[in-house]
Amino acid sequence: MILDGLSPAAPFRWFEAICAIPHGSGNTAALSDFCVRFAAERGLEHYRDSLGNVILIAPAAPGYENAAPIILQGHLDMVCALAPGVEKDMTAEGPELFCDGDTLGARGSSLGGDDGAAVAIILALLDDPTLPRPRLEAVLTVDEEVGMTGARGLDVAPLRGRTMLNLDSEEEGIFTVSCAGGARATLRRCAAPEPAEGLLLTLGVEGLLGGHSGTEIDKGRANACILLGRVLDALRAVAPLHLLDVTGGTADNAIPARCQARFLADPEHAMALLDEADRLCAALRMEYLHTEANLRLLLETGGVGTAQALSEAETGRFIAALCALPNGVQSMNTALGLPETSCNLGLLSLDAHGWTATVSLRSSVPEGKPQLLAALQSVSDAAGAEIEVRGDYPGWAYRAESPLRARMERIYEAMFGKRAVVTAIHAGLECGILAEKLPGLDCVSIGPDITDIHSPAERLHIASMGRTWEFVKEILKQSR
Structure with missing residues (x-):
C-alpha cells in the first residue's frame, strides 16, 4: 500500500481504499456500495437512498449512552480535474496517489481530498469501537460538487442528532460557522x-x-x-x-x-x-x-x-x-x-x-x-x-449561541496552545441544507489543510490530517 507507514494509520488506510474507487460527481455508486458493505460487515445500522446517500450509525460507547448523538458529515464525490496532456478515464480509475514530503497528491489529476479526507476520518472513527464517543450518525452525501443534490434529497428520518460536525473544510484551525448560498x-x-x-x-x-x-x-x-x-x-x-x-x-x-x-x-x-x-x-x-x-x-x-x-x-x-x-x-x-x-x-x-x-x-x-x-x-x-x-x-446563517463551537474552541486551544479562527466561507457547504432539514441544528465545519482543491495541484497535508484526526477524537471524547 502506498500510504503504509503514514501516521495516523487508520484514516490514511481508509483514504487509500477510497481512492482505489472512482468517485467523481455522478459516479459515486461504487463508493456508496463500499460504505454499505463497510457498515454491514461491522453490524452497524445503515441506510442508503435512491440517490446513493448513505447514513451509517454506530452505537454509543460504554459511559456515553446518555450523551447527545453527534452527526459526522462529508460527501462522497470529488471533482475530477486532469493536468494538460494527461489521458486518464476517471470514471474507471481512481486517483493515483503519491507522497511528496509532508503532502499527498495524485499523479496527473486532482486528489479528491475534498472530500475524501472527511470520508476517511469518518470511516476510521466508525471502525474503532474502543474509542470513547457518543452515538455517531455518519451522513455521506452524493454529488455535493454538482449542486448538492444528494443533501437536498436526503431523508433525515434516521437521524436523532442535532449537533453536527461537518468535515468539508480545507484549512486547519479554521472553524467555519456560516457560508454563502449559490x-x-x-x-x-x-x-x-x-x-x-x-x-x-x-x-x-x-x-x-x-x-x-x-x-x-x-x-x-x-x-x-x-x-x-x-x-x-x-x-x-x-x-x-x-x-x-x-x-x-x-x-x-x-x-x-x-x-x-x-x-x-x-x-x-x-x-x-x-x-x-x-x-x-x-x-x-x-x-x-x-x-x-x-x-x-x-x-x-x-x-x-x-x-x-x-x-x-x-x-x-x-x-x-x-x-x-x-x-x-x-x-x-x-x-x-x-x-x-x-x-x-x-x-x-x-x-x-x-x-x-x-x-x-x-x-x-x-x-x-x-x-x-x-x-x-x-x-x-x-x-x-x-x-x-x-x-x-441556501446559505448557512451564523448561530450566535453554539455549545458545539464553544466546546471546540476550548478543546482546540488546550490541545494546540492557540485559538482557532471562527469565520464564514465564500463557498457552498451542505450545512445550510441540512440545517433547514434539522431545525435547531448546531453545526461547525472543519478539516485538514488541503491546497489547490479541484485541480491537479491539489495536496493533502499529512501532518495536518493527523492533527485533525486527534482533534475530532477529542471532541467526541468530551461530548458527555
Missing part, C-alpha cells in the same frame, strides 16, 4: 451550421492555476474561458472568424485552467492573426505577472479546408456574450475580508450547432443572487440564448 445558471444558444472555408487555426489558453470557484475566487487567478473570449474578440478585429468548436473547464465550481478554440479564417490574414496573438500573450502575461506565472497563449495554424462552422455573425454573437459575462468577485464584505457575491464561468462548449456556458453563482446576502441572475439574463437576451437556473441552495 445556484447554477446555464446559457444555451442553438445555431444553424453553415459550410465555411479557410485556414484552420487552434487557439489555446493554458498553464493557469485553476482552483475552487468559492475559496479561491478572490486570489486574482485568471479564468481560461474568459481570457479566450478576450483573445477571440481581439482576433476578430483583425479578420473575420468562423468558429468550429470551443472546449473549456472541468466543473462549474472550478476556475478553468485551460480552454481551446478552433476556427477558420482567410489564409491571407494568418500572419496578422499570429502577430496579434503574440501581442496579446505578452499583455496577458504582464497583467497576470504575480498570479499566473505559467500562463500560455498558443495560436497554431493547420491546413486549408472546408468544414461546418458557425457563421461569422453567430461567431460574433458568441464572442460578445463571452466578453459580457460577469465573472469573478462582484462585491466584498469588507468587515470579514471575504467575497460577498461572485460568479464563475466554469464550463464552456461550442460546436457548429450552438454553444453552452455554465456559471456558478455565490452570495452571502439576499440580493446578491437575484442581481447576478438579472445580469446573466441580460447577456442571454442579447445573445438570443436561453437560460436555465438550477441547483439553488
